[in-house]
Amino acid sequence: MNNERIAVVLNDLLHITNDRIAGFENVEGKVWESYSHLKGEYDHMISDSKIMKNELINLIQDRGGKADDSASTAGAIHRAWIDLKNSFPIGNKENSTLENVVYGEQNAINAYQEVLTNGELDPESTKVVSEHLRQLRESYTKFKKIEEYKKNS
Template sequence: MNNQQIVSLLNDLLQITNDRIEGFSKVEGKVWEMYPDIKDEYDRMISQSKIMKNELINLITEKNGNPDDSTSIAGAFHRIWIDVKNSFTIGTVEDSTLENVIFGEKAAVEAYQKALQSGNLDQKSAKTVSDQLHHLKESYQEFKKIEEYKKNE
């Protein structure tokens, strides 16, 4: 494994993290009116995403790489799809938004798992990515609990 491979992989994860931050910003206000009790958890996830972003940027910089501090094309298409889908949603926008958050969190978990399994990370990067994966899994499970709670209302 060389620094270029590591930097490339870390930049992919940085874009995914930026996609999360961008996606979370689109959710604000849509869900809080119906589910104000999850606002604190959501705010914690946004803060955690920003910490994750900074950790990835630091790792990339330490490896003499240039952080690609943008969102991914796939993430942009997903956000556009969400907007289109929400304009035709039967049911509530809040329910559709929650489904989209869960989809995005699951995709992030899968990307992080794939990055760890690739074997293309050095020990320090793998530790950071593993820690971040733990936070992503917690976030995913939290949103899944909210979805289950809503189904039982």
């Protein structure tokens, strides 16, 4: 396996993880004021994301790569669009925000799954990325349930 290629792939996942953290920080105060009982789970997801980020950085550096600890341009554009959309006084901002979180989690799951399916990682990286994927799926399920609950309320 080529350590340089592995570092590139892991950097792509690092960008996604940074997008995820920035997205979660964007949600702060938009939904959780109304659903304060979910705040603990939300904080746990942010904490998990930061641990995932550090694990990816360590994997990249262990393979001789340089971690690009930034968010993606696409993620920044998406967050700006969401902020713009939420600035208009029409529609249910909480439902819209939750829909965007679910959308983002699904995209992260797809990216992580694709990396694992391509088989470009070494065994240690595969193990770590597989665990991250499990956590992403768990997070997606939680947010999806919240989204469905809110739609039915």
